[in-house]
Amino acid sequence: MTSTPIFAVIGAGMAGLSCASELHAAGLGVRIFDKSRGAGGRMSTRREGSGQWDHGAQYFTASTPEFTQQIESWLAAGVLAQWQPQLAIIPPRPAASSSHPRRYVGVPAMTAPARHLATRLPLECLRTIDAIRRDGQGWQIHSTERGWHEERFAGVALAMPAPQAAALLRAAAPGLAAEAGAFAMTPCWAAMLQYESAPPLPFDAAFVNHGPLRWVARNASKAGRDANHCWVLHASAEWSAAHEEDPPDTVLRALLQAFTELGAPPPIVARVHRWRYANLPAIETAPAPGMLWQADLGLGICGDWLHGGKVEGAWLSGRALGRAIAASPRARRGAAAASASSGL
Ligand SMILES: Cc1cc2nc3c(=O)[nH]c(=O)nc-3n(C[C@H](O)[C@H](O)[C@H](O)COP(=O)(O)OP(=O)(O)OC[C@H]3O[C@@H](n4cnc5c(N)ncnc54)[C@H](O)[C@@H]3O)c2cc1C
Structure with a gap:
C-alpha cells in the first residue's frame, strides 16, 4: 500500500512554519514538533x-x-x-x-503571525527532539518526552538556530552538521x-x-x-x-x-x-545559502541564519526549503503513487 509521504519539521518558529506551509500547499503530509508551549520561536511573548x-x-x-x-x-x-x-x-x-x-x-x-500560520498545520508542542535516525523505512525521531516516535517520515527539516541544528545532526549527518556548525x-x-x-x-x-x-x-x-x-x-x-x-x-x-x-x-x-x-553576528561567519537540502538523505535545514537573519530571512529560508523538498523526487514519487492508488 502506498500513501502520501509525510515530512517532519522540527521547530515551529517562522522558518519551520513557512516550510511546513509550503509542504502542506504541495499536498504533502507534514508534522511539526516544537519543544516549547506554542508556535513562534524567537517571535515570542x-x-x-x-x-x-x-x-x-x-x-x-x-x-x-x-x-x-x-x-x-x-x-x-x-x-x-x-x-x-x-x-x-x-x-x-x-x-x-x-x-x-x-x-x-x-x-x-x-507570536500572532506564527500562530496564524500554525492553525492549518499539525503541530505537536512540548516535544524536544534530541535524536533522529534513518533505516530502510524512513526517518524516525526521538523526543525526551516520548522516546522514539513510531511514525516514519520521508524526510526531516530542521528549523532552529545553527548550533542547535548542528548538535542534532552530529550523529545522523555529520556533513550537514559541519555546515551548520560554521555559523555563529x-x-x-x-x-x-x-x-x-x-x-x-x-x-x-x-x-x-x-x-x-x-x-x-x-x-x-x-x-x-x-x-x-x-x-x-x-x-x-x-x-x-x-x-x-x-x-x-x-x-x-x-x-x-x-x-x-x-x-x-x-x-x-x-x-x-x-x-x-x-x-547573526554583524560580520558574517559563513555565506548564507538560503537553506540546506540533501536530497539523497531527505534531510534539510532552514532558519534565519541561512538567509541573512531576521524574521523575513526565516520566512524566506523556510519557503525555499519547503519548495525544494516538494520538488524532490522523494516527494514527487510518493505523491504520484498516492494519487495513483486513490484513483486520481
Ligand atoms: C532578542 C531578539 C531580538 C530580535 N529582534 C528582531 C527584530 O527586531 N526584527 C527581526 O526581524 N528579527 C529580530 N530577531 C530575530 C528573529 O526573531 C528571528 O530571525 C526569527 O524569529 C527566527 O525564526 P526561526 O524560525 O529561524 O528560528 P526560531 O524562531 O528560533 O525557531 C526555532 C524553533 O525551534 C524550536 N526548537 C529548537 N530546538 C528544538 C528541538 N531540539 N526540538 C524541538 N524544537 C526545537 C524552538 O523552540 C523554536 O520554536 C530578534 C531575535 C531576538 C532573540
Missing part, C-alpha cells in the same frame, strides 16, 4: 500577571515582494499591524538614511519591566549606542496591547556575549542601572531572559 512583553523579535520589515505579499495577508487576517513608534537614537545623531522602513508587529502579540550566533540578554504608571520618557522606543543597552521599547506602543506600562530592554550583542554566563540578578541590575540613566524610575516587576542564540 512573555505574560505574567497583568504584564506582557514581546521579549524576542521587536518588529519586522519586508524587502522582497514575496514577503510583502505574506504581510498583506497577515494584515488582512488582523494578526499584524504597522508600528509607528516615537523612535529615538541615544545619544542623538543624524539617521544613517532618510528612508523610514515600514515596521510591523504581531497583534495582539508578536550572538546571545542577547533581555529585561522585562513593569511600572506602576508611565515612566516619564520622551520616546516609545530607542536605539541606544552606549553602555550595556542596545534597544528599549514600550510594549503598549504596539497595537492591541493593554496599557500596562511594560518595557522591554535588550542588551547589545557585545555586552551580552561578555556577560553570557553572569548570574541573572547581576545582569538585571546592570540593565536597570543603564535604563535609570535614561530617566526611568524603579519598576514594580523586573525579569530577565537570556537568548543564547538570538541573532
Whole structure:
C-alpha cells in the first residue's frame, strides 16, 4: 500500500512554519514538533500577571515582494499591524538614511503571525527532539518526552538556530552538521519591566549606542496591547556575549542601572531572559545559502541564519526549503503513487 509521504519539521518558529506551509500547499503530509508551549520561536511573548512583553523579535520589515505579499495577508487576517513608534537614537545623531522602513508587529502579540500560520498545520508542542535516525523505512525521531516516535517520515527539516541544528545532526549527518556548525550566533540578554504608571520618557522606543543597552521599547506602543506600562530592554550583542554566563540578578541590575540613566524610575516587576542564540553576528561567519537540502538523505535545514537573519530571512529560508523538498523526487514519487492508488 502506498500513501502520501509525510515530512517532519522540527521547530515551529517562522522558518519551520513557512516550510511546513509550503509542504502542506504541495499536498504533502507534514508534522511539526516544537519543544516549547506554542508556535513562534524567537517571535515570542512573555505574560505574567497583568504584564506582557514581546521579549524576542521587536518588529519586522519586508524587502522582497514575496514577503510583502505574506504581510498583506497577515494584515488582512488582523494578526499584524504597522508600528509607528516615537523612535529615538541615544545619544542623538543624524539617521544613517532618510528612508523610514515600514515596521510591523504581531497583534495582539508578536507570536500572532506564527500562530496564524500554525492553525492549518499539525503541530505537536512540548516535544524536544534530541535524536533522529534513518533505516530502510524512513526517518524516525526521538523526543525526551516520548522516546522514539513510531511514525516514519520521508524526510526531516530542521528549523532552529545553527548550533542547535548542528548538535542534532552530529550523529545522523555529520556533513550537514559541519555546515551548520560554521555559523555563529550572538546571545542577547533581555529585561522585562513593569511600572506602576508611565515612566516619564520622551520616546516609545530607542536605539541606544552606549553602555550595556542596545534597544528599549514600550510594549503598549504596539497595537492591541493593554496599557500596562511594560518595557522591554535588550542588551547589545557585545555586552551580552561578555556577560553570557553572569548570574541573572547581576545582569538585571546592570540593565536597570543603564535604563535609570535614561530617566526611568524603579519598576514594580523586573525579569530577565537570556537568548543564547538570538541573532547573526554583524560580520558574517559563513555565506548564507538560503537553506540546506540533501536530497539523497531527505534531510534539510532552514532558519534565519541561512538567509541573512531576521524574521523575513526565516520566512524566506523556510519557503525555499519547503519548495525544494516538494520538488524532490522523494516527494514527487510518493505523491504520484498516492494519487495513483486513490484513483486520481
Ligand atoms: C532578542 C531578539 C531580538 C530580535 N529582534 C528582531 C527584530 O527586531 N526584527 C527581526 O526581524 N528579527 C529580530 N530577531 C530575530 C528573529 O526573531 C528571528 O530571525 C526569527 O524569529 C527566527 O525564526 P526561526 O524560525 O529561524 O528560528 P526560531 O524562531 O528560533 O525557531 C526555532 C524553533 O525551534 C524550536 N526548537 C529548537 N530546538 C528544538 C528541538 N531540539 N526540538 C524541538 N524544537 C526545537 C524552538 O523552540 C523554536 O520554536 C530578534 C531575535 C531576538 C532573540
